[in-house]
Structure formats: C-alpha cells, structure tokens
Amino acid sequence: MKALVRSLIVLALIAAAGFVAVQMRGPVVTGGGSPPPPERIETTGLSFVKTTEEVAVAADATRATVDFPFENKTDKILTIAKVEKNCSCAEVQVSGGKLSYAPGEQGVVRASYELGNLSGRVEKPFMLWLAGDPDDAPSHTLTSCLIIPVLVELDCKTLQWTLGGPGEPAKIGIRGRHSEPIRVLAVTSSSDDFKVELKPVEEGRHYELWVTPANTANPGLACIRMETDSVIPRWKVLQAFAIVRAPTANIQAPSAP
Amino acid sequence: MNTLMRMTGIVALALAGAGVTYLVRGAPDRSVPCDPATLKPDEVCLARVIEEWQGDVLWVDARSRAEWQRAAVDGSLLWNIDQQEDMQAFEAEGAMQMMDGRRVVVYCSNENCGVSRQVADRIRAMQLGNEVFVLRGGWRALEVAGTKGPPTRSGAEPR
Numbered sequence: 567m568k569a570l571v572r573s574l575i576v577l578a579l580i581a582a583a584g585f586v587a588v589q590m591r592g593p594v595v596t597g598g599g600s601p602p603p604p605e606r607i608e609t610t611g612l613s614f615v616k617t618t619e620e621v622a623v624a625a626d627a628t629r630a631t632v633d634f635p636f637e638n639k640t641d642k643i644l645t646i647a648k649v650e651k652n653c654s655c656a657e658v659q660v661s662g663g664k665l666s667y668a669p670g671e672q673g674v675v676r677a678s679y680e681l682g683n684l685s686g687r688v689e690k691p692f693m694l695w696l697a698g699d700p701d702d703a704p705s706h707t708l709t710s711c712l713i714i715p716v717l718v719e720l721d722c723k724t725l726q727w728t729l730g731g732p733g734e735p736a737k738i739g740i741r742g743r744h745s746e747p748i749r750v751l752a753v754t755s756s757s758d759d760f761k762v763e764l765k766p767v768e769e770g771r772h773y774e775l776w777v778t779p780a781n782t783a784n785p786g787l788a789c790i791r792m793e794t795d796s797v798i799p800r801w802k803v804l805q806a807f808a809i810v811r812a813p814t815a816n817i818q819a820p821s822a823p
Numbered sequence: 824m825n826t827l828m829r830m831t832g833i834v835a836l837a838l839a840g841a842g843v844t845y846l847v848r849g850a851p852d853r854s855v856p857c858d859p860a861t862l863k864p865d866e867v868c869l870a871r872v873i874e875e876w877q878g879d880v881l882w883v884d885a886r887s888r889a890e891w892q893r894a895a896v897d898g899s900l901l902w903n904i905d906q907q908e909d910m911q912a913f914e915a916e917g918a919m920q921m922m923d924g925r926r927v928v929v930y931c932s933n934e935n936c937g938v939s940r941q942v943a944d945r946i947r948a949m950q951l952g953n954e955v956f957v958l959r960g961g962w963r964a965l966e967v968a969g970t971k972g973p974p975t976r977s978g979a980e981p982r
Contacts, residue, residue: 570829577836655906682906690904691937702933709937724918724950756915787922789915805911807918807949 611696611705612636612644612667614675620711625744626798627681632710634675638667645697650704655680658692677710683800688712717744717801718794725777729812733782738806740773740792747771749795750804757788760808764792777808786810855960855967865943867956869964869972872928878973881920881953885931885942886962894977896965902929902942914949921946921953930958930965 614636623630638644645666649658661673679690689711693704721739742748747770755762758780765774777790792804857868872880882899884891888908891901900920902913921927927946931939939957946955958964965972 570825570832573829574832574836577833578840582840680906682908683910684904684906688904689937689941722950723948726952785922787918789918791911803911805914807914807951809918809922809951811922811924813924 610640612646612694613639614706614708617706618709618711620713622713623681623715625715625717627714630679630681630710630712632677632679632712634677634708635672636675637672638669641669643668646694647697647699648695648704649675650693650695655682656690656692656710675708677708679710679712681712681714681800684712685714685716685800688714714800715743717796717798718742718748718804720804720806722806724807724809726808727779727782727810729782729785729810731782733779733810735776735778738775738777740775740804742771744796748801750792751795752793753790754793755788755790755808757786757808759784759786759810760788760790762790775806779808779810782810784810785812855964857959857964862959863957865940865955865957866959867928868959869968872958873968873972876926880926880928882973883917883927883929883942883946884962885929885936885939890932890962894966894975895962896930897974897976902946904938904941904945910945914945917946918949918951921949921951924953927953927955928958929955930961933961933963936961 614634616634619632619634621630621632643666646660647665649660651658657678659676659678661675664673667673675694677690677692689709691707691709694706694708696705699705719741721741725736725738727733727736740750749770750764750766750773753762753764753775755777761778761780763776763778765776766772767774775790775792777788779786786809788808790806790808792806794802794804796802855869857870859868859871862868872878882896883902884895884899885903886895887903887905888901891899895901900913900917902917904910927943929939929943929946931937931942939961943955943957946953960967965975
C-alpha cells in the first residue's frame with residue numbers, strides 16, 4: 567500500500583511538472599511558423615555527390631536513367647528504409663538491392679523514368695528515408711532533372727479576345743527546332759465559333775496559324791489541334807487555345823491580337 | 824492484485840492529468856505552419872485562401888491519379904506530370920475551368936514534393952492570365968485543416 571501511494575505521488579509530481587511546462591511554454595503560434603530549414607549540409611546520413619542531377623535525353627527517347635552515387639561517410643551502419651517516388655512513372659533501385667552500408671561503403675541510387683509525352687525541363691524529386699528517420703522527415707530528397715528537347719515551339723499558347731471587343735484575326739507562330747523538318751498536316755478547332763487557317767512560311771520549319779473569332783459577343787473557348795508528320799509520338803499533335811472572355815480583376819490584360 | 828491496483832492507479836492518474844491538460848489547453852494544434860514572411864512569390868498559405876479569398880479558387884491536384892481518387896478537395900482538377908496521363912487533356916480541361924478567371928491554387932502531397940510548382944509553371948505557360956499559386960504544405964495542410972479548410976471528398980467518382 568505504501569509503495570502504491572509512493573508511486574502515485576511520484577506520478578502526480580511528474581504530471582504536474584508537465585502541466586506547468588506546457589503552461590509556461592505559452593500559446594502555440596498558428597499564424598506564423600518556423601522558416602524553412604536551410605539547405606542541408608550532410609554531416610549525418612549518406613553523402614551524395616549531387617542531390618540534383620540534370621540529364622539531357624535524346625529527342626526520341628522513351629526512357630531515361632539517372633544515377634545518384636553516394637558514400638557512407640559516417641561512423642555507423644546506415645540503412646535505406648524507404649523511398650517515396652511521387653510519380654508512378656519512376657522506378658528507383660539501390661545498388662542491386664543492397665540497402666545497408668557500413669562506414670566507407672559506396673553505392674548508387676538509380677532512378678529510371680518512362681518519358682511518355684513529357685517535354686522541356688521536367689523535375690522528378692523523390693525522397694529517401696534512412697532507418698530511424700521520422701515519418702515526415704526523410705534524410706534525403708533527390709531530384710532528377712530531365713531535359714527533353716522541344717522540337718516544335720508555339721510562340722503563343724493562347725489567343726485571347728475581350729468580350730464585346732474587336733474580333734480581329736490573330737496568329738500563333740509555329741517553329742520547328744529539330745534538324746529534320748516537321749510538317750504541320752492539318753489544323754482543327756473544337757468550336758465553330760473560331761475559324762482557323764494555316765499559312766506556311768517555310769514548309770517544315772515555320773508556319774502561321776491564323777485564328778478569327780466569329781464574334782466576341784459571347785464568351786467562348788476553342789481547343790485548336792495541329793497534326794504533324796513527326797515520327798516522334800510526343801510531337802504528333804500540338805495544342806493551343808483561343809478564348810473570348812470578360813477580363814476580371816484576377817486576370818492580366820489579354821494578349822493583344 | 825496489488826500490482827494490478829498499482830497499475831490501475833498509475834493509469835488513472837495519467838489519464839486524469841491528460842484530461843485536465845486537454846480541458847485547460849484545448850486540443851493540440853496540428854496545423855501545418857505557414858509564415859507569410861517565408862513564402863516564395865508564387866506560394867500561398869491555406870489561411871489566406873480560406874479567409875481572404877473565401878475559398879473561391881480553382882483547386883488543382885498535382886498528385887497521382889490514385890491519390891486524387893482516394894481523397895481530394897471537392898471539385899478539384901487533377902493535373903500532374905505522370906507520363907501515363909494525357910497532358911493535352913489536362914490543358915483542355917484546365918482552360919475550360921479557368922475561363923471564369925478564378926485564381927488557381929495547386930497542391931501536391933506536402934511541402935517537399937515540388938511537383939505542384941512544375942504544374943503551376945505549365946498552367947502559367949498557357950498564358951490564360953489567371954493568377955496561379957502553389958499551396959504551402961500541400962495536401963498535408965488541407966488534411967490537417969479538416970473542416971477549417973475547403974470541403975474534401977474521398978473515394979467518390981472523380982471529375
């Protein structure tokens with residue numbers, strides 16, 4: 567009985583101490599917060615040569631592989647516990663499956679990607695947890711930066727007209743950036759409210775796509791698709807937009823036709 | 824029996840202490856911190872979206888389709904950079920949704936994923952003129968906000 571009473575008193579003192587500590591800490595700040603952590607300088611965990619790796623891929627590539635070499639420069643065994651990819655298109659492997667690294671050991675994290683119809687600069691980050699990392703704090707974030715050549719460029723993605731304003735024709739320049747010419751074969755508009763006309767400036771290299779709204783009395787949107795003869799699937803169909811709408815406070819002034 | 828009584832007493836005291844703390848301090852604050860002073864130019868705090876903009880924005884979900892189908896902001900538009908998706912379909916649907924000029928707020932899983940910024944860049948590249956922001960804290964901020972945030976759906980038919 568005495569032991570029970572003693573235990574209860576000790577527990578009560580501990581609980582009271584915790585309560586007082588919470589009181590003294592003050593209110594939890596919700597409107598503010600701590601600034602983001604500075605860029606991590608690795609003194610623990612694995613040491614990566616680079617945590618962001620840029621890779622230029624061929625124009626017709628369908629897959630890309632990015633390697634992240636690392637070394638365990640600490641004095642303890644480190645184990646890779648989990649990898650979160652943020653993309654179903656990626657596969658991440660670690661040195662043939664070896665996950666634990668003794669001090670001084672080296673390895674490679676290899677990320678492989680299906681490229682699909684992606685183009686331009688695409689960043690694919692993924693996170694690595696070491697054994698013992700909290701769930702919300704991975705030790706490492708690695709980023710694959712894929713540079714996929716843009717073979718055809720539109721100098722404007724969307725043509726805009728103001729509701730009730732002039733409905734003058736406007737153009738989108740289409741320019742080939744590839745060593746081989748890419749011909750635009752056909753142009754279609756999803757809406758009869760916008761007339762489209764393709765004018766070659768230099769066949770296979772430079773075209774002008776002229777768009778004219780039927781009227782600007784009503785809001786409207788057209789999806790304009792351009793079919794090319796490119797043998798690379800991601801450049802077979804290009805897309806632009808034509809829109810008639812009223813300006814709002816949240817919209818910058820429409821681009822002048 | 825004595826041991827059992829002791830354990831019961833200890834547990835009861837611990838619960839009592841916790842209960843008193845809860846009554847005095849209230850529920851713990853699990854919101855994702857968002858200091859406006861630390862925001863990048865294209866970022867926004869959830870509090871601003873809800874309080875200043877009354878949630879009247881186009882929500883764009885930059886996570887995977889599976890995550891979006893599992894749970895997402897009600898009425899959100901899926902737009903990610905998964906190669907299995909049709910990027911042109913995202914653009915077309917996005918253009919339709921942005922006709923009304925609403926601000927666009929893009930979110931991904933959390934503050935570390937980075938995909939939301941890439942999607943935001945692609946939306947801006949469409950040159951529709953709508954203001955485009957990235958939500959600090961991502962889906963984690965929305966989840967934690969619960970009823971204080973925008974309505975969310977789970978497991979329902981996606982748009």
